[in-house]
Amino acid sequence: MTRPVHLSVKNVSLSFGGTKALHNVSFDVYQGEILAIIGPNGAGKTSMLNCMTGFYRPDEGSITFDGHEITTTPPSKIAGLGIARTFQNIALYTGLSTLDNIMAARHIHFKYGMWQSMLYWVGGALKEEIRHRQRVEEIISFLEIEHIRKATVGALPHGLRKRVELGRALALESRVLLLDEPMTGMNLEEKEDMARFVLDIHERQNMTILLIEHDMGLVMDIADRIVVLDFGVKIAEGTPDEIKNNPEVIRAYLGQEHEILN
Amino acid sequence: MAVLRPSGDFDVSYRQDMALIRYPWHWVLILATILVAATAPLWGNAYVVTTINQIAYTVIAVQGLNILTGYTGQISLGQAAFMLVGGYASALLATYWGAPIWLSLPLAALITGLVGLIFGLPSLRVKGFYLAMATLAAQFIIPWLTRHTFKDYLGGSDGQISVPMPTLGPIVFDSAEKFLYLSLVALLITTVIAFNISRTRLGRAFVAIRDNDLAAELLGVNLLGYKLRAFFIAALFAGIAGALRAHSERSIGTELGYNLNESILFLGMLIIGGLGTNLGPFLGGVTVIILDDVALQFGQFVAALFPAYSSNVLTSFRPIFFGLVLMLFLIFEPRGLAYRWTLIKAAWRLRPFSR
Amino acid sequence: MKKAISMLVLMSLLLGMVSASFAQQNDVTCESEVVVQVNDWLSKIADKFYGDPLAFPAIAAATNAKAAADDSFATIENVNIIEPGWKLCVPGAADAQTLLDSSAAGVLTQSADISCDSSNVGKKIVLYQQAGITGPLAAITGPGLINGTQDAIKAINDAGGICGATVEVVFNDTAYVAEQELAVYEVSRNSDPRPFVILTYGSGATVVLKDRVNEDKIVNIASGLNGPAVYNPPNGYTILTAPIYSDQFSGFIKWAKDNWASIKPEGAGDEIVVGVIGWDNAFGTGATTDEALAYAESIGVTVLPLEVVALSPTADPTGPIQNLVAQGANVIYNQSLAFTPATVIATTRALGLWDQVVMGGVNWSMDNSMLGSLGENAALAEGYYGVFPYLYWDDTDQPAVRAAQAAFDAGGYPPADHGVGYLLSYASVDAIRQAAIHAINRDGFDNLSGETFLSAMEDLGIVSAGGLFEFNVKDGNRAPSRTQIRQVQLNDAGVPTFVAVTDWFDLPDTRP
């Protein structure tokens, strides 16, 4: 690989009381690639994302982003560095509309403050709102959710909510996108749509994407490389083809063999 | 259901789409409301005028609480105490500096906002019930301080000090009729501010904290910073409301209320009106205050029907009736009146297709 | 016996005043000469001869006057202490009245029967009354205030109204919420014709309305006895039905000081240490003003820091009581009313501290509502002292009390309303009647306004409220400044009654 390293995880360990969620995990995410993290339930995938985004602090090891140490960076600073994320169990602002959810993600790109908010017309808030609204509308039309623009997201079906959450992550205009199971709970058609969006984003913006997903077929199709976790330990890393034939992985997925081979 | 707009109605610019008042009937409704309130001295008696005045400053206090509790999800039981701060601040500024109302009121609001900041600090650490307890501290500490410190300025054991009548240039607001306009203008301004907050970055950050503080944080919202802003604004509004009330009652202090009951009642108004909606404080404030009057009239009516028990009915009817209605509201209209209003609007817009 | 002793003993306060004011009276003729028997006391003798126990100062004065010339008569230094074998002079009824009238500390001013110079039949006089018949305090004040006012007005109208004009009252409920007091007032003041007098009851009303009534020139007959609100600025339109709280408190400790030897708890020292238990509001803190504390210091009485109890029937005063006793309190003064003095009494007894303190309180604390709060245990209040600046239901020798009682019976009201609220309301209307008649006589019916009404009251100076109490509007006064101290005693049927243990005396002036 000649591409520069974007995110680098080195010897990260994390435990909750007795359970070791992560044990000495290391891997790199290269710029512009789609890296998938797979592994059985409870393998530590989400914990890995939480470490990267500052929600958990690893017991050991370090995480760097573009060479900067981010192991102890608080979550509120992560967005500013250029890392965006979606959550496994959708973390939208249920009381806001689709539009406002995505607008809310532009938070760090706004310049005006509290007093301008109150005054709106004077002080530039209105101008900025319009400018960002244009950008948000682009995202909305890209994700084909114009029809639910003004709908409160709490009332939307699961599939659309996942899409809105992706839109929210996009609105951050980050350089890395961390997607935690963006396609779970979707029907086939929705999954295909979502996969198309992910690939589109990847291609159009040359976005680095870290993807956690259980659907092996999908992962094999869209990931450039795959990291496999099992009981907090990285058991394999490689291209989809390498992973497919890795005996360790097959053992970890014993009983789910057919899934990985299909 | 999702898009509550008549078909064929498209906005041609974002600016237009973001505007608050989008249809002629909005204008009609708003202007009619303002007109009805502003002409109260002409059509209503003095009781009506003072009650509208009371509604006006109460709604302002509830609007503040709405920003904190409705939008940001931080429960507060201290709004009445913050009103006390605003009332005292404006009174002292007017008394000792001769500050006119246009100066003393905003300054009082700012001072109250800063006091609100202090009591917002625990919100970083605690949520929900525990935060309610922390804000309850404001409701005890502030009245205690007004009673036991700076007795010469705050009234000490009298529990109150006199407040001068507000002046604005040559105008002296010496009657309820005149004061009404002061309150209405203040309400108009706070309403516009509340709307502006809710449709901009600030409001979205508040709701983000309420709906999902983890996600909000990850999207770059500084939780403490924004919670403190919410506390500041809530107290700012309380300060305005308190200053208005102090000047209209011409005295300020714990003797006149500003107790936990009032803080709880503000929450009740907000819940009845609708948490996290701009219409909620209006609907809640008007409903509760009018309901209280209805309870009184109705109680006297019932007492007249049962002369033998009239004193019992008179003394117990109002609180029981009032409590009962509040309970029924919470059971049957838990999302508040503002939600009912949205449903009515929806039904009306989709006419004739709605059922 | 115990009753008699305490009653007599506690009247020592009058000593100075009575003996001084009557010492010069020489031309007294005795209608009878009486030799004191065991178990005799002055008011009992007065009752026997005049049918009025309160006329006893006349006997003391006459006896002392006689003793100056004839030492076979006893010299009464202390009206509370008379010895068997003493010879007393009982003047004739007319002489006795003269003696009493000339006494500064005599009984209350009686209602003047001012006659009208004009007849205004067909006209109307409207009074505006605002109080809480709902809300948390309603259970205490109850509908007695309204009923008393209405019944008094009915009596006046039955007797031809005020100078022919019919009296009406407009009542509005405020739940004692300041905002509501204000809203209701706004309506009253805008009525046509503008009211000349309103009746209010809450401290909140006194406070929020004080500037407004001054501007609007409407007299506010207020029962919220907030001193600062009334005297700041002076000469305002708020006039109180009872002495301001700081005066009451100062008077109580003055009385305690003067009578300490006879009232002090067994084992108590000479130093008087007063603990005050009050509500956490202006009423509760109203007794212990800076002026009152300065007065206490000037007479050498220690006042401990105020102990606060919540305004709630379930508030527990155990802590405050124990604190006060631990700090050496031997007098506990209650600045609260109804359930709170009741729980303080019951708790003090339960703690076994009752015999270690003199227990008393503000006028409102010694009311039917306090006994009612004790319910079946009302007898526990026996021995409680209260400042008592008016007569009460038992004073049936006073015609106004009998009239009020008859009206109360006719109304069929519940016993719970048989308290000070009804009585004072009933009586206040009589004072309004007198002042209104005076104003009408002087300035004409059509000029009856708050301004002329107040100046009529000032003209009269002391305006009797049906002989039950008096409004004092003399020389810038806005509240009465005299009181009795009464004590809860059990009558022969074991029912607690409020028995006067002093005559009327002037309160120290602690106006702000």
Ligand SMILES: Nc1ncnc2c1ncn2[C@@H]1O[C@H](COP(=O)(O)OP(=O)(O)OP(=O)(O)O)[C@@H](O)[C@H]1O
């Ligand atoms: N906050 C926490 N407290 C305690 N244990 C935790 C916490 N978060 C995760 N764990 C534990 O750490 C382990 C890894 O959990 P994690 O959520 O990372 O798994 P995952 O790979 O994302 O699983 P899934 O596919 O079900 O999402 C599990 O055993 C989980 O119970």
Ligand SMILES: [Mg+2]
């Ligand atoms: Mg997971």
